[in-house]
Amino acid sequence: MQTFADIIILNARVLTMDETVPKAEAVAISGNKLVAVGASSEIKALKGPATRVIDAAGSTVLPGFNEAHMHIFMGSVGLRQLSLYKVKGFDELKAKVEDYAARNPNLKLLLARSADYTILSEAERTTRHDLDRVISDRPFAMIAPDHHTAWANTKALEIAGLLHGKQVGVGNEVVMGEDGLASGELREADAMQPVFDLSETGGREGLGIGTGGEPESVTPDERAIDLDIIRDGLAYCASLGITSIQNMDGNLYQLEILEEIEKTTGLPARVRMPYHMKNFMPLSDLAEKAALWRDRFNSDRLRCDFVKMFIDGVTEGESAVFLDDYAHRPGWKGDPLFSQQHLNEIVTEADRLKLPVAVHAIGDGAVRMVLDAYETAAETNGKRDARNRIEHIEVIHQDDVPRFKKLGVIASMQPTHPPGNAGLPLEPYLSFIGRDRWPLAFAWRTLADAGAEIIFATDWPVSPLDPMGCIHDAMTRQLWADDMPDQRLTLAETLAAYTSTGAHVEFMEDRKGVLQPGYLADIVVLSGDVETTASEDLASVRPVITICDGKVTYEKTPG
Structure with a gap:
């Protein structure tokens, strides 16, 4: 008996992000899985009386965008x-x-x-x-x-x-x-x-990102307001072609709201969250809370399976941690939020519990502290495929560049953050870090060439959430001086950083992040062909249809 697809997408420029079969013309979906990826002529055979047919009209079709660092409630x-x-x-x-x-x-x-x-x-x-x-x-x-x-x-x-x-x-x-x-x-x-x-x-x-705590008391009316706010934010994500978010807030209150949405109307995007470990929390929290949250929230739709930390602040606020003094403030390098010993203890214990760690580190001093902690954990517990991350990495020291590949650390970076991108001014940032640090600031190309895995995101609401806007910023980044290295990645690398590599850091590369039969049906249909669109025009290419778990979560209104 012929089995027909629920949805087929034809006449597309499919970028599968699958290195073995990088391009196709069409895809077919049955239930929440992709059942075929290939030529339009082949996929048409799966059309039945109830099959929805989407004509991409020569536009790009991609795995749904994976926003790898954002804050859903705050955004x-x-x-x-x-x-x-x-x-x-x-x-x-x-x-x-x-x-x-x-x-x-x-x-x-x-x-x-x-x-x-x-x-x-x-x-x-x-x-x-x-x-x-x-x-x-x-x-x-x-x-x-x-x-x-x-x-x-x-x-x-x-x-x-x-x-x-x-x-x-x-x-x-x-x-x-x-x-x-x-x-x-x-x-x-x-x-x-x-x-x-x-x-x-x-x-x-x-609370999740800031104090690391839970609300002291919330009335039913207040919780209903919060639930509606988060619903609106998730719908906004879907409208931008996003099918997965890695929400860097880390409190139970948000997890339970997201769980309620999933059980009622269903989440329009897959959510991964961490347990947020602050410097005043006891080490026992990792086993007594973080590991238990991992066991409770462990589906492909809602997961809490890693630990998030901050080691420093931001450069403009003079709270980032550098190896040498701020250029404008002799004698000041910034104070880390954890001592090296304390950081090592937490990371080592998380690693023992097989909880990946993601640490916000802006300055080169902070980045080194985190790499040292990951190295200590590997030496103590034995090296494993931990897929630990460092968030932002705005400045790195040359000596630490090769350590990302050596330690298997993922570089989580934001193309919207370099001064001059996404409407950000050049000052005071450039003066604060000083001219000598410019070549290794936001060093995407340098890290990639050294073998580091890179994931891209916006850190919404720090920067606008739109993935196509972020991709535009990644491809059009301007040099601060003529002798600066060009730190841009290729378009293919940039798209991978927003799709397949994002799935890999989540340990979900076996079921999402690429378009191939058997994988989860998370797809975005765009309004144009990104490969033939000039870099300066990429932001004008818009999501037309977003599909998450085989369901249409956003469709642009005609006209």
């Missing part, structure tokens, strides 16, 4: 907040905030995102006095794109109990002014959290 909340992306100057800021305040008269906290470090001045830091001139009668705060710094007006600082300063833990700071009161600048999550607590969500979106 989803950001969809409802005021965006200050590319806003410059006091007048434009004031107009934007006043309009947002007028449209949202009942918000407890006016909160804006994507506020550039130099939004008001190239030379001076924004203060509460500047923001008081923008709005003074309602609490207002704005967050930097990297979410490691925020600025609050006096009203917000007063209500949050920060105006007179507060001790907020190692690596965090309520910056004080010359008048003995808070300047308005808040560095890192523990300093920002008291202000975020004033918001409609009570700052719950920041």
Whole structure:
């Protein structure tokens, strides 16, 4: 008896990401699996009375995008907040905030995102006095794109109990002014959290990434709001061709919300989350919590099977850790959030429990500390296929480049982050790291040539989530100086970093990330042929249809 496909996609430029059969014309789906990949003439034979036929009309078809580093709750909340992306100057800021305040008269906290470090001045830091001139009668705060710094007006600082300063833990700071009161600048999550607590969500979106904790109490109405926010964010992911997200928040509250969505309407994207290990947590948490979460959330749709950590902050906030001094601040290298011994202990214990580790490391000093910890774990427990990661790697020392291949460490990097990309300014970043560090900043090509596996992502909401926008930024990155090495990857390498390599780091390369029979039906149909589109036009190529687990999760409305 003839078995027909549920969906067939014909007349496509299929980039399978399968090295053995890299290209095809058509694919067929039955249930949640691919059943055939080949020529349109072959796939047509699987068309039955109920088969849906999608004509790709010569456009690219890819495995669904795997956003390998993002924050779903925080990003989803950001969809409802005021965006200050590319806003410059006091007048434009004031107009934007006043309009947002007028449209949202009942918000407890006016909160804006994507506020550039130099939004008001190239030379001076924004203060509460500047923001008081923008709005003074309602609490207002704005967050930097990297979410490691925020600025609050006096009203917000007063209500949050920060105006007179507060001790907020190692690596965090309520910056004080010359008048003995808070300047308005808040560095890192523990300093920002008291202000975020004033918001409609009570700052719950920041708990996984920030304090590493769970909400103290949530009413049914508040939880319903959070669930709707995350649903909206997942739908947004699907609209961008994303079928897998690696959500770097790490708390049980989010996992249980995602579990509820999966059990009711179904997740429109596969979700992988870590257990977030902070420097104040006992080592026993890895066995008593992280390993148990792994056992509880272990499906192909929702998994919690690795550990996330921060070793430093960000360069612009002067909290990244470098081997040598900041170029603009002699005597300051940054303070790591863990000692080397403490980091080694955690990584070694996670490795013993066969929990992969992902560590945020921006500066070359932080990157070296993490590599040293991974090396220590391998020496202690025996080398294994751990697939540990380092997140961001904005600056690396030449001596550490070959260690990625040697240790099997994956480089998790963001094409939207280099200064000059995705609307980001060149300063103060370039001056802070100094000219000598430029050649090995965001060193994708250097790492790839040394044999490192690379995965790409946006760190949403730090940068816009759109994968095609990120791919555009990866392919059009500009040199900061004529003698700089070109760190771009090829288009094929870039697409792999967004699909097949993302599946490999999840230990799921045997069932997703490539288009071949028997694999999960996670697919994006684009509006054009990416191989013939000029690099500068790649962002204009849009997702037309997204399919996750054999179900259409997004379809562009005609017209």
